[in-house]
Amino acid sequence: MTGPLSTRFAEVFGVRHPIVQGGMQWVGRAELAAAVSSAGGLGMITALTQPTPKDLAAEIERCRKLTDQPFGVNLTILPTITPPPYDEYRRVIVDSGVTIVETAGSNPEPHMAMFREHGVRIIHKCTSVRHALKAERVGVDAVSIDGFECAGHPGEDDIPGLVLIPAATARLSIPVLASGGFADGRGLVAALALGADGINMGTRFMCTAESPIHDSVKKAIVAGDERGTELIFRQLRNTARVAGNAVSREVVEILRGGGAFPDIAQLVAGSRGRKVFEDGDLDAGIWSVGMAQGLIDDVPTCAELLDRIVTEAVDIIENRLRTRTAVA
Template sequence: MITTRFTELFGIEHPVVQGGMQRVSKAELVAAVANAGALGFLSALTQPTPQALTAEIERTRTMTAKPFGVNLTILPSLNPPPYEEYVQAIIDAGIKVVETAGRSPAPFMPAFNAAGVKVIHKCTSVKHAKKAQEVGCAAVIIDGFEAAGHPGEDDIPSLVLLPRAVDELAIPVIACGGFSDGRSLVAALALGADAVSMGTRFLGTEEAPVHANLKQKLLEASELDTQLIFRKFRNTARVFKNAIAVEVAEIEKQAESEFGDVAELVAGKRGAVVLESGDMEHGIWWAGVSAGLIHDIPSVADLVARIVGDAEHIIRQRLAALTI
């Protein structure tokens, strides 16, 4: 058993987190993570309305009696979703841990605090992590440059960004970006983290609600099979390298290109088709460089047990043997 500030503060058996993934973090996956003794997050905005989120929370509870949370990603938009209503739905459902990402959760902290909800904010820089601590977050997730999604604009990998954050913060730090197995869990703990958060690795599990073709792509992938896009627009994103991702990157190289030139290619509705139909070239889909470390598609229970078991073995056997 590996016990950290994270496991103690959040009442979780293992220091492993399944981050909120748009269109992926649904009841089947999150319940399996919870039952395995890790912490899983439903994706609030995967649900079209706050009422649908309430129903998904209740559906998850029919599959597990263990703790799980909800991810709320807060992004600038011309037509933003009703964030306040989603927050209230989370609170009314009795959820006690929320993962936020994107903009600061500060506007919603009074409501979460009043309801006894612990907030974990996902950050891509030490500056933002310190701000999250300042506004009252219980913990932060630190996204290294290896991560899928939006890893920030500083290009700092986990090996440096993680201990920098640990040095600056008093609250628990959860490592994200490149973590996928027992070896990387031990590395994160050695760097001062209290847990690891994984997205890409959980995509490659039996319970992940995505097409089998996507899981096969992960099995075939190396660490070279991701593509950075949106660099020109200062909104860097790491996705799987397919024809669409490469086309977007090539358009960005054109001197006068604007986001509107790629908007249709990267539309969320096209990504949804990828996950549901298995047409892996129809749109972009998220993947981190840890895809190169995925060699099987286990159940969530087997994956979590293997990660923790391997980490315990490394700590007790290999590392202990290196000391005098």
């Protein structure tokens, strides 16, 4: 199953277009993952959005009823005192017949034996070349490399994609997805030019018709620009890029003034961020969004979006780049 921009990633993972909807807490649900996959990309259900492994099994089944195309499950590995029951989530993924997993956060190695045993292909999301090389050594099938522009956790090195992506692709032999700041066909062409085998988008897919978040959030993304984010948790060495709002600015000021995590714990509670997406109150809590919001000005269906991205990318490659080369 190939499309006009088939790459190693598209061929290995069985999708028409080298475009992935990355895992997003409270956003990566069946309706969005199915819409992306049906449109030729690779959709992802976010495992930890589901409160229990049993709920994840039901969500996977719901996705299967919405699409007959490949989709995956994101499993974010959190370094917490009371971790989720990862062994149970892994078992559900395997027993449900899912064959693609996106891991993120900590080292995926402890989770790989079961996935490997059952033929699950693994994409590991990371924010540095050194972590990508380690992921390759432990046997993942592809990596998604996040530049500093991304939503969520960009790491602590502050390396933008224009440098990070070619630095990674020069040293890795497995397929690489470029992530952070991608929203259109221009970005896809740029990623391919930098050596990547596709792109991983989060913020752009948040702002689609099938995205299961409140319309007020989608309108805020459309109205926002590339300056409308805040970097929180910098002093805690756990930097996160989130939307600029009353809560995130308060968090920044508290930590800048010498505060510690207990001083902000109530402000950054996940339940508050969930209320943003469900109720549309943009100041209810912190919520992730990337600098790519500055490139977003509409709320298309996933099918319209992927068709537009691929069409634009092909046009750039076949017409504009060739024409300019010929003129030069």
